[in-house]
Amino acid sequence: PPFWAFKRFSFAKLTGQYDHVIGLMAAMARLNLLAMIGIEDAVMSETNVIGDTEAAKYRKGRNAVNYFAPGTQVTKMNDRVPFESFTQLDRLERQLRIVAGYPVTDDAQHPGGGWATGRGLQELTSAIDEEVREYHTILATGLMQLDALRLEWDETYYGNVDKTMEGAYGGAAFVETYTPSKHIKGHRRTRRVYGAMAGWDDATKIVGGLQLMQGGIIDDDTFRENLDGLGNLEKIKERILASKAEGVLFGSLMAMAEQGDPAAMAIAVEFLPAGKLRTKIEGVLAGLQEQQAAAEQQAAPPEVMTGQPPPDVATVLSRLTAGGAATGGVQTVGRI
Numbered sequence: 030p031p032f033w034a035f036k037r038f039s040f041a042k043l044t045g046q047y048d049h050v051i052g053l054m055a056a057m058a059r060l061n062l063l064a065m066i067g068i069e070d071a072v073m074s075e076t077n078v079i080g081d082t083e084a085a086k087y088r089k090g091r092n093a094v095n096y097f098a099p100g101t102q103v104t105k106m107n108d109r110v111p112f113e114s115f116t117q118l119d120r121l122e123r124q125l126r127i128v129a130g131y132p133v134t135d136d137a138q139h140p141g142g143g144w145a146t147g148r149g150l151q152e153l154t155s156a157i158d159e160e161v162r163e164y165h166t167i168l169a170t171g172l173m174q175l176d177a178l179r180l181e182w183d184e185t186y187y188g189n190v191d192k193t194m195e196g197a198y199g200g201a202a203f204v205e206t207y208t209p210s211k212h213i214k215g216h217r218r219t220r221r222v223y224g225a226m227a228g229w230d231d232a233t234k235i236v237g238g239l240q241l242m243q244g245g246i247i248d249d250d251t252f253r254e255n256l257d258g259l260g261n262l263e264k265i266k267e268r269i270l271a272s273k274a275e276g277v278l279f280g281s282l283m284a285m286a287e288q289g290d291p292a293a294m295a296i297a298v299e300f301l302p303a304g305k306l307r308t309k310i311e312g313v314l315a316g317l318q319e320q321q322a323a324a325e326q327q328a329a330p331p332e333v334m335t336g337q338p339p340p341d342v343a344t345v346l347s348r349l350t351a352g353g354a355a356t357g358g359v360q361t362v363g364r365i
Contacts, residue, residue, distance in 0.1 A: 050129045057121045064114040077104045130160060161227075169221035176219040184209040184217075201263050226255040291318055
């Protein structure tokens with residue numbers, strides 16, 4: 030993309046993130062050198078010897094040994110460490126972090142006393158969240174400008190050419206055919222939107238997404254769209270629904286088999302692996318079905334056993350006399 034597409038916000042001109050940090054970094058480097066020189070001079074400072082030494086030459090260094098005459102005094106010229114330089118370095122570091130947008134949390138330092146109120150973790154990530162929001166805004170603005178250039182180029186040079194655009198939205202693939210001069214028509218503005226969970230890490234997305242779902246703020250599909258690494262969401266949804274239906278149907282089948290339903294028991298046997306156990310159970314079920322069929326045949330009424338259907342209502346009513354008495358084998362139970 031062109032250099033102007035993605036930039037930080039400034040008041041007068043294009044300014045990089047670290048343009049104003051160069052002077053502060055130079056000052057910090059200079060003070061660091063001066064502090065190191067000052068510490069070295071303080072530790073290795075010259076000594077004043079007031080008196081006589083027994084040796085002809087005064088020895089210097091860490092392991093040097095000198096012998097002095099009684100009454101000799103040895104003093105250091107300066108043994109003070111300049112702590113003011115360290116104070117100034119701390120001030121420069123604070124200015125550097127403010128100008129560069131570099132928070133102390135990036136160095137695993139806690140910014141305040143939020144642990145007492147239970148907001149310590151939020152304070153650790155607050156500065157990073159603000160940077161993520163800023164960069165999302167910068168990238169969205171740059172991408173919208175690039176989209177406008179692409180649409181203008183497409184409409185100007187390929188206005189009457191039919192084109193096919195392929196992509197994926199919400200995990201589902203789509204194909205669209207368009208003609209630039211017919212469908213664009215000068216409308217070159219686009220809109221880039223980052224979701225609420227765009228700057229969250231994986232663990233925060235899972236915990237926060239489940240809480241949003243429980244509160245009824247988002248649905249399952251929105252939660253899946255914001256999780257990284259999930260592709261073909263329609264296939265995932267179909268598998269979840271099929272798994273739920275399979276669980277319900279299998280549970281109902283097992284309940285019917287426990288109640289002694291022959292059809293359910295026969296289907297349940299099909300889930301058993303082939304072997305002696307399955308063969309034995311199938312033989313037992315076949316014997317039970319034969320016994321049940323024989324028992325039902327013996328308990329059937331004579332009309333059913335002979336294959337003759339029972340008389341209809343008109344035939345029964347024709348056998349009643351005018352006085353309400355029954356004839357032809359019909360029995361009158363009661364009179365109204």
